[in-house]
């Protein structure tokens with residue numbers, strides 16, 4: 001099925017699922033469909049085993065692997081889902097170019113399972129890699145804001161921050177997670193701090209729909225210089241990767257202000273905004289073959305539960321400091337330059353956050 005206005009593409013070229021290799025080659029079972037996975041889940045339940053689910057969109061990196069390790073330390077069996085979820089991409093977003101690296105993902109999971117099975121923890125038992133038709137059996141769901149489909153909406157949380165510029169994003173995330181939670185019936189589900197708004201939305205969904213699972217959050221994994229690991233980083237290339245660190249630096253400056261006792265919004269976010277402004281003007285003074293430009297979408301200081309912007313931090317509650325920047329495509333590239341996947345032509349949105357922890361009296 002190809003795209004009609006507002007409909008998601010279900011063209012097979014977009015969803016390059018490899019022909020299922022027999023799962024006996026792996027140390028885990030790979031499921032494309034729901035009933036056999038449910039059967040396994042029932043068997044595990046009857047054997048009093050516990051399941052931790054780690055939902056992912058593949059293109060696995062150490063951030064994903066750390067969540068799987070955490071899940072394995074708290075459950076006997078880990079289920080990892082790999083599904084590039086079409087409904088969280090807006091009509092003009094990067095669904096078709098989202099990295100799909102099945103073979104490398106499976107190799108990483110195999111290697112991790114060797115490590116887990118040689119230790120004292122649980123291990124990866126199942127990979128759920130469903131087709132879009134399995135996950136969305138009735139319709140190709142719309143990615144229009146007012147489009148049709150069976151959706152879970154969590155408002156107003158879903159409208160804030162990331163949701164302000166990506167209006168269907170959290171509807172897609174909540175919908176696919178509801179499906180995955182219903183399919184797997186995990187005791188615990190694991191999400192990364194890296195996507196902090198996602199953690200708040202999922203916790204709210206679990207609470208409001210009385211879902212019988214516990215939401216666990218793992219810390220953000222970073223490169224040594226602080227850049228948060230992300231599947232999209234492969235598009236940055238060396239030049240944009242270096243400048244992309246501006247977001248983390250800006251958040252760290254705000255965090256230092258909080259740690260030095262500042263509570264007012266302007267005192268906390270002032271140093272962040274100085275950094276993004278200075279780095280941008282520095283870049284703008286360079287030639288097109290040297291510079292990197294970016295737009296700051298937001299730098300936010302928000303209440304940890306409601307995500308409402310705060311004017312003054314309540315030290316008993318702390319706050320969430322988060323930001324998003326959009327790295328523009330490179331204007332001019334140089335021969336032999338590492339421009340990343342897509343040759344520097346792909347705009348890359350980077351998000352990051354730091355938790356300003358409550359201060360006890």
Ligand code: AMP
Nearest residue numbers: 056057063191192194195219220221229
């Ligand atoms: P994704 O495949 O991007 O949907 O991410 C799957 C899960 O991995 C989500 O819960 C993310 O928050 C988490 N994740 C992504 N990047 C990181 C990271 N750098 N550190 C920890 N968790 C991460």
